[in-house]
Every structure is written in C-alpha cells, then in structure tokens.
Amino acid sequence: MRSSPAARPDAIRRHNLALVLDHVHRDGALTRAELTQRLEVSRSTMGALVADLIELGLVEEAVPTGGSRVGRPSHVVAPHGGGPYVVAVDVDVTQIVTAAVGIGGVVLSREVITTSGSDIGHPEKVADRAAEQIRKVSEASGRDGPPVGIGVSVPGTIDRDTRHVAVAPNLEWRDVAFAELLAERLAAPAPVSIGNDADFAVLAEHRRGASRQVEDAVFLLGRVGVGAGIISGGQPLHGRDGHAGEIGHTVVDTGGPPCHCGKHGCVETYVGEGALLRIAGRPQPPSEEATAAVFADARAKDPTALAAVREVAESLGRAIASLVNTLNPELVLLGGYLSDLLDLARPEIEAAIVRYALAAPSRSVRLLQPTFGPDSALLGAAEAAFAEMLADPLAAGDTARS
Numbered sequence: 001m002r003s004s005p006a007a008r009p010d011a012i013r014r015h016n017l018a019l020v021l022d023h024v025h026r027d028g029a030l031t032r033a034e035l036t037q038r039l040e041v042s043r044s045t046m047g048a049l050v051a052d053l054i055e056l057g058l059v060e061e062a063v064p065t066g067g068s069r070v071g072r073p074s075h076v077v078a079p080h081g082g083g084p085y086v087v088a089v090d091v092d093v094t095q096i097v098t099a100a101v102g103i104g105g106v107v108l109s110r111e112v113i114t115t116s117g118s119d120i121g122h123p124e125k126v127a128d129r130a131a132e133q134i135r136k137v138s139e140a141s142g143r144d145g146p147p148v149g150i151g152v153s154v155p156g157t158i159d160r161d162t163r164h165v166a167v168a169p170n171l172e173w174r175d176v177a178f179a180e181l182l183a184e185r186l187a188a189p190a191p192v193s194i195g196n197d198a199d200f201a202v203l204a205e206h207r208r209g210a211s212r213q214v215e216d217a218v219f220l221l222g223r224v225g226v227g228a229g230i231i232s233g234g235q236p237l238h239g240r241d242g243h244a245g246e247i248g249h250t251v252v253d254t255g256g257p258p259c260h261c262g263k264h265g266c267v268e269t270y271v272g273e274g275a276l277l278r279i280a281g282r283p284q285p286p287s288e289e290a291t292a293a294v295f296a297d298a299r300a301k302d303p304t305a306l307a308a309v310r311e312v313a314e315s316l317g318r319a320i321a322s323l324v325n326t327l328n329p330e331l332v333l334l335g336g337y338l339s340d341l342l343d344l345a346r347p348e349i350e351a352a353i354v355r356y357a358l359a360a361p362s363r364s365v366r367l368l369q370p371t372f373g374p375d376s377a378l379l380g381a382a383e384a385a386f387a388e389m390l391a392d393p394l395a396a397g398d399t400a401r402s
C-alpha cells in the first residue's frame with residue numbers, strides 16, 4: 001500500500017529527527033557538517049531537523065570559538081544541557097544503584113544504597129527503597145520535572161510476554177511484577193522498562209561503548225551471579241521467552257556445590273563472587289569489600305589468594321570456551337568483578353579458552369573490560385528508558401507538552 005503524499009514527508013521527517021538525535025545521543029557533540037554527511041541529506045534539510053530538535057528542547061547548538069580554519073565554521077549540535085532525563089536503577093544482591101541520566105548517557109546524579117540480605121528478598125521493600133532513590137536522584141539532577149522514563153536492571157530473567165521477573169535466583173524472586181510495584185510508588189507517572197542486567201550491560205556497550213561496531217559480542221557479567229548478555233549478528237539475543245544467556249546456571253558438575261537455583265554444580269558456583277571467597281578459604285556473604293580483599297592479597301602474592309584467583313580464572317575460561325563454541329563471538333566483555341579477574345589473571349583465562357574451545361572460534365575472540373566499568377547495566381537501563389523518545393522525538397515532545 002502506498003502512503004498518502006501528505007503522510008510521507010512527515011514519516012521521513014520523524015525518521016530523520018530520530019536519526020539525528022540518535023547520533024548525538026551516541027556520539028555527543030557533532031558538527032552540522034558531520035550530521036549532514038552521515039544522514040546524506042542537504043544542508044538545508046539538516047538545518048530544519050536541528051531547528052526542530054532545538055524547538056523540542058532535546059539538543060542545543062553552538063558556534064565553535066577559536067581555531068583558524070578557513071571557511072564558515074560548522075555549528076556544533078550537542079545534547080541539550082537542560083533537556084529530558086531518565087532514571088536508571090540497577091538492583092543487585094548487595095546494592096541498589098540509581099542514577100538520573102541525560103541524553104548522551106551523561107550521569108547527572110547518583111545514589112548507592114547497600115541492601116541487607118533480608119530486604120533484598122522482599123520485592124515490595126526493594127520497590128519502596130528504589131522509589132525513594134528515584135525521587136532523590138530526580139531532585140538532584142538539576143533538570144526540571146519528572147523523568148521521561150525509568151529503566152530497571154535486575155539480576156534475573158524477564159518473561160517476554162508479562163515483563164515480570166520470571167526468576168532472579170540470588171534475590172529469591174519468582175514471578176514478580178517489579179515494574180508495576182515500582183510504578184505504583186512513583187510520585188509522577190513514567191513508563192518503567194525492566195530488563196536483565198547482562199542484557200542491559202551488553203546493550204549499553206553495543207550502543208555507545210566497547211562493542212560498538214561489533215556484530216557478535218557477549219557481555220559476561222559476574223557479581224554474586226553470572227549471566228551473559230548477547231549481541232548476535234548485530235541484534236540482541238533473548239530467546240523465545242527472554243531467558244537466553246543464563247550460562248551461570250549451566251550445570252558443569254552434578255556433584256558440585258549447591259546453587260541458589262536449586263541445582264548443584266552450576267557455573268556460578270565456580271565463577272561467581274561467592275566461589276572466589278569459598279575457594280580462597282573465606283566463606284562469607286559476598287560483598288565488594290570481601291572480593292576486593294582477595295584481589296588485594298593476590299596482588300601482594302599471597303599464595304592462597306593467588307591460587308583461588310587462578311582457579312576461578314580457569315573455570316571462567318572454561319565457561320567462556322562454551323560461549324565461544326556456541327556463539328562464535330568476536331568480543332567477550334568481562335564486567336562486574338570479572339573485570340578485576342581479567343586484570344589479574346588474563347593469561348590463565350586465555351589459556352583455558354584455548355584449551356577448552358575449538359581452535360577456529362577461539363582464535364578470533366578477544367577479551368576486554370567494558371567501557372562503562374561497573375555502570376554498564378545501569379547505563380543499559382537508561383538506554384531502555386530512552387528508547388521510546390529516541391525512536392520518535394516528535395511524539396515524545398508532544399506527550400511532554402500535553
């Protein structure tokens with residue numbers, strides 16, 4: 001069916017507005033000349049598009065000062081300093097991190113609270129605390145009004161149809177409508193997007209970080225649990241119901257240690273933070289401090305700590321070898337505490353990949369730390385919260401003004 005002559009220019013304009021905003025969101029300040037070249041439009045069309053985005057309060061423009069380049073300087077288009085923002089919430093076993101994030105992924109304000117083991121198992125209490133944090137970071141953002149969206153990252157799988165947290169073993173949540181619990185507690189209504197932490201982490205890195213331009217990448221996020229976020233052929237891979245990437249619960253030894261999922265000998269019982277502490281002879285509830293202490297001792301050549309780090313590195317390499325055989329990624333990003341493990345034991349991890357993966361795919365894989373460090377999942381949640389506005393800035397502007 002052919003669209004009406006009147007509708008077509010509008011559709012093209014909307015599409016181009018989304019493209020310009022997306023480029024500025026992903027790259028920060030860009031000159032009008034660069035944008036004109038990227039979109040392959042005329043200078044006057046670009047001028048009109050930028051004017052529309054300025055009108056919507058999404059970007060601002062400045063004439064660069066200084067320099068002695070010949071010719072007319074091209075205006076620089078940047079995310080608007082007072083533009084809309086989202087709030088991202090990263091719920092993990094040991095802490096909840098909340099941040100107000102502007103266009104371009106700029107963190108405007110941030111709050112971290114540690115959660116006691118007893119609270120984290122109660123979704124209502126977590127929602128209470130997260131709502132309170134959302135209010136705080138919104139106030140501290142320096143921007144007017146409520147956020148245009150909320151993104152929540154959780155260490156669990158999200159049912160594709162219901163958007164409920166299907167299972168988050170380390171939180172002991174099963175079929176929890178967390179997005180709804182949170183929405184009920186918000187002072188001002190905002191759409192709540194919810195996703196798996198590793199899925200969000202790989203999204204942030206794919207959009208604006210280390211795996212940009214990489215079509216096949218895996219983000220292996222290791223905290224208390226271990227999960228993979230996967231980009232395959234340039235697209236996120238979620239599986240039929242949204243549960244793909246749960247490599248942490250792949251059973252590698254039926255006689256192994258008990259796992260929170262109810263089975264024994266899962267990958268995360270050899271690779272998660274708890275495993276490092278157990279193997280280092282320091283069994284205790286995982287915390288950033290406890291893990292950091294093992295790493296510090298390993299760096300100081302304490303033999304027990306060093307042996308534990310190497311053993312976990314070997315198990316991690318073996319888990320990555322399975323991913324390499326299954327997915328043939330170009331890049332594996334190691335996030336969470338696995339970033340430190342890579343720093344300390346890269347040779348052991350790489351040796352295990354070579355030992356356990358097929359030769360051909362193991363030759364092309366590279367291991368890297370994520371660009372956004374511990375904030376990948378948080379910033380991926382922000383990406384999800386921004387998605388609607390980035391897809392159609394004009395509609396988002398209309399909603400904001402109505």
Ligand SMILES: [Zn+2]
Binds near residue numbers: 248262263
């Ligand atoms: Zn398990």
